[in-house]
Amino acid sequence: MAGDQRDGADTLLEVRDLRTHFMTRRGLVRAVNGVSFELKKGETLGLVGESGxxxxxxxxxxxxxxPRGGQIVGGEILFDGQDLVKSTESEMEGLRGKRVGMILQNSMAAMDPVFSIGTQVAEPLVAHEGLRWKQAITRSVDLLRMVKITDPQIRIRSYPHELSGGMRQRASSAASLGLHPDLLICDEPTTALDVTTQRQYLDLLKDLQISTGMAIIFITHDISIVGALCDKLAVFYGGLVVEYGPKDQVLNNPSHPYTEALLQALPTLGEKTERLRMIKGEPPHAGNLPVACPFHPRCDQAMDICKEGDAPPGFYLGNDHQARCWLLEKDNEQYHR
Ligand SMILES: Nc1ncnc2c1ncn2[C@@H]1O[C@H](COP(=O)(O)OP(=O)(O)OP(=O)(O)O)[C@@H](O)[C@H]1O
Ligand SMILES: [Mg+2]
Structure with a gap:
């Protein structure tokens, strides 16, 4: 849910009413069901929300x-003004890795076990920038140094299984950062790391962001990461962004009952929590979303209107802070459906 009050020029990414569905043998799965948010150049947006x-x-x-079976069925993804929904595969190939980098939760899976770290960091430089292998390897040593890997000339010959989890995550970041992406997407990159390594990794990411000016989308379950790293927050529930806004506004003035419950349930840094289970009731499955507000079956304050018709519209709470909840209707301006 992005606001109407945009200043345009420094907007890097604008996702508008995105819908991504899966056709499965058991029926339609509405994994993303009307997601909107925006990101300015150099900004960090945290995506939080329960599993699924x-x-x-x-x-x-x-x-x-x-993944197979998944299809964007509606909405727009404007990246620097270009609608990626309409982009061809060859346009996307030019964008991935180069302008948009991605770091995944499991760096072991993200890296290929049969190629050395050096080969994997150098490969995008050869493919996208046309460097010769020798030049690309020299640049890769610099990149490994940039992500604070000690003895990069030696490490460049290592294979992923020879590195610790933290080092592997750094090496995987070096591979994503080599082409100076404008946007880095991080999907729970620190979940597998111990507390100290998590802290070091987040500090590194923040430093790299300051030196490169890239924007970051950071998916996390961890409230202290959100506090330290993010400028803005998008709270996901049932394939929708139910609350969105500047981090401090969302954390200090949560306005959707789900955000309030989530903030109370979020683990603090260091707790190993794969799935959040403390909010009463079960999260909905995208194959069987409740009608109207997807949170109504778990909401103590649900009214009749929350159980009928479409999902609630967003209500504007000021400073680009918005929430999709009928409880906000009385005092707040509705800005879109
Ligand atoms: N390949 C797939 N086929 C069918 N449904 C899928 C597939 N991948 C994901 N889904 C469904 O889409 C919904 C959204 O999944 P998604 O992976 O985006 O959740 P998430 O918010 O990232 O959760 P987590 O915090 O566990 O990573 C879920 O209900 C999931 O079951
Ligand atoms: Mg996920």
């Missing part, structure tokens, strides 16, 4: 790297 709420599929839609 659509965070990963939203990001894979931006990259158009959807």
């Amino acid at each position: 709420s659509g965070k990963t599929i939203t990001c894979l839609s931006i990259l158009k790297l959807l």
Whole structure:
């Protein structure tokens, strides 16, 4: 849910009413069901929300790297003014890795076990920038140094399984950062790391962002990461962004009952939590979303209107802070459906 009050020029990414569905043997799965947000150059947006709420599929839609059966069925993804929904595969190939980088939760899976770290960091430089292998390897040593890997000349010959989890995550970041992307998408990159390594990795990401000016989308379950890293927050529920706005506004004045519940349930840095289970009731499955407000079956304050018709519209709470909840109707301006 992005606001209407845009200043345009420094907007890097604008996702408008994105819908990504899967056709499965068991029926239609509405994984992303009307997601909107925007990101300015150099800004960090945190995506938070329970398991299955659509965070990963939203990001894979931006990259158009959807798993089999997944299809963007509606909406727009404007990246620097170009609608990626309409882009061809060859246009996307030019964008992925080069202008949009991605770091995944599992760096072991993201890196190919049969190629050395050097080969994997150098490969995009050869493919996209036309460097010779020798030049690309020299640049890769610099990149490994930039992500604070010690003895990069030696490490460049290592294979992924020879590195610690933290080092592998850094190496995988070096591969994503080599071409100075304008946008880096990080899908829970620190979940597998211990607390100290998480902290170091986040500090590194922040430093790299300051030096390169890239924008970041950061998916996390961890509230302290959101606090440290993000400028803005998008709270996902049932394939929708139910609350969106500047980080401080969302954290200090959560306005959707789900955001309030989520903030109370979020683990603090260091707790190993794969899935959030503390909010009463079960998260909906995208194959069987409740009608109207997807949160109404779990909401103590649900009214009749929350159970009928379409999803609630967004209500504007000032400063680009918005929430999709009928409880806000009385005092706040409705800005879009
Ligand atoms: N390949 C697929 N086929 C069918 N449904 C899928 C597929 N991948 C994801 N989904 C469904 O889409 C919905 C959104 O999934 P997504 O992976 O985006 O959730 P998420 O918010 O990233 O969750 P998590 O925090 O667990 O990573 C879920 O209900 C999921 O079951
Ligand atoms: Mg995910």
